[in-house]
Amino acid sequence: MSRPKxxxxxxxxxxxxxxxxxxxxxxxxSSDDNHHVIAAPGCRNSGFDAEASLIFESWMVEHGKVYxxxxxxxxxxxxxxxxxxxxxxxxxxxxxxxxGLTRNRYKTSAGDVLPKSVDWRKEGAVTKVKDQGHCRxxxxxxxxxxxxxxxxxxxxxxxxxxxxxxxxFTNGGLGTNNDYPYKAVNGVCDAGLKENNKNVMIDGYExxxxxxxxxxxxxxxxxxxxAVIDSSSREFQLYESGVxxxxxxTNLNHGVVVVGYGTENDRDYWIVRNSWGKTWxxxxxxxxxxxxxxxxxxxxxxxxxxYPLKNSVSDDIRSMA
Numbered sequence: 001m002s003r004p005k006x007x008x009x010x011x012x013x014x015x016x017x018x019x020x021x022x023x024x025x026x027x028x029x030s031s032d033d034n035h036h037v038i039a040a041p042g043c044r045n046s047g048f049d050a051e052a053s054l055i056f057e058s059w060m061v062e063h064g065k066v067y068x069x070x071x072x073x074x075x076x077x078x079x080x081x082x083x084x085x086x087x088x089x090x091x092x093x094x095x096x097x098x099x100g101l102t103r104n105r106y107k108t109s110a111g112d113v114l115p116k117s118v119d120w121r122k123e124g125a126v127t128k129v130k131d132q133g134h135c136r137x138x139x140x141x142x143x144x145x146x147x148x149x150x151x152x153x154x155x156x157x158x159x160x161x162x163x164x165x166x167x168x169f170t171n172g173g174l175g176t177n178n179d180y181p182y183k184a185v186n187g188v189c190d191a192g193l194k195e196n197n198k199n200v201m202i203d204g205y206e207x208x209x210x211x212x213x214x215x216x217x218x219x220x221x222x223x224x225x226x227a228v229i230d231s232s233s234r235e236f237q238l239y240e241s242g243v244x245x246x247x248x249x250t251n252l253n254h255g256v257v258v259v260g261y262g263t264e265n266d267r268d269y270w271i272v273r274n275s276w277g278k279t280w281x282x283x284x285x286x287x288x289x290x291x292x293x294x295x296x297x298x299x300x301x302x303x304x305x306x307y308p309l310k311n312s313v314s315d316d317i318r319s320m321a
Contacts, residue, residue, distance in 0.1 A: 052081040106219040114221050117262035125152040126259050127160045129284030131277035140166040141275035142226040142255030147308050149224030151200050154310045159200055173199030208305040211295040216302050217261060224259045227305040228252040239281050243267045245289035250300035261290055
């Protein structure tokens with residue numbers, strides 16, 4: 001499987017599946033809640049390589065890293081092990097600072113200057129509101145919406161992509177909605193159809209820091225972002241208009257796309273695109289209260305958010321005619 005194909009899958013799975021943890025003996029190295037590497041007492045180099053390989057695989061998934069060949073992956077693993085060993089040894093010295101593996105391009109800093117408002121709809125980077133129907137496919141609409149937006153930003157072309165492609169099976173990028181229309185049912189991938197039609201590729205994805213609305217704001221200032229929220233409250237489901245700050249939990253169960261932010265009557269809000277059709281909310285959108293006291297954000301919007309990566313315009317669309 002090529003890099004762009006697998007990258008799309010990694011992005012999809014990372015956003016849509018609830019946290020899955022596997023117990024493992026991190027007797028050589030482990031990490032704290034901030035992903036800082038910590039040396040365990042009694043570390044022995046004989047087990048370091050095996051543990052480093054496990055951490056490397058996890059790091060690859062977290063950061064959407066996919067390598068073209070086994071040889072390239074092994075080369076990268078060697079570099080990773082060297083860095084990890086350096087981090088472990090330096091942190092064991094109890095210095096006044098810590099080293100770690102965390103990397104995020106939208107992590108906030110004191111010098112950040114962000115726009116007061118952003119609306120990617122006005123920039124032509126958001127397709128028409130869609131309707132998932134009775135199929136539990138919000139994850140596909142959330143993922144596709146973020147990819148559509150980034151593809152427009154990078155290539156200058158807004159292409160309506162196929163949620164049905166993801167539902168059936170993505171292989172070779174995302175096909176267009178015209179080639180692969182949404183049917184609200186599970187289906188079988190038509191490999192021949194995908195082979196002969198245009199497909200949009202991404203290079204990977206990155207997750208935003210959890211419980212950090214400022215990082216989410218910084219990311220949304222640069223591109224539409226996919227987020228998982230709690231949509232189970234009656235107030236949320238019956239929302240019609242205005243800045244929503246009603247009852248909402250943090251039991252993440254619904255994927256949406258954050259396509260902007262702003263302020264209305266001194267009330268900060270996120271522009272959230274849903275997948276329940278134009279008759280819900282403000283023509284398919286919600287203005288969700290932003291900068292609330294709870295760091296998780298209203299409805300947990302800052303708990304699990306991610307964005308796709310796309311660095312080049314070449315080899316991404318087979319045909320735009």
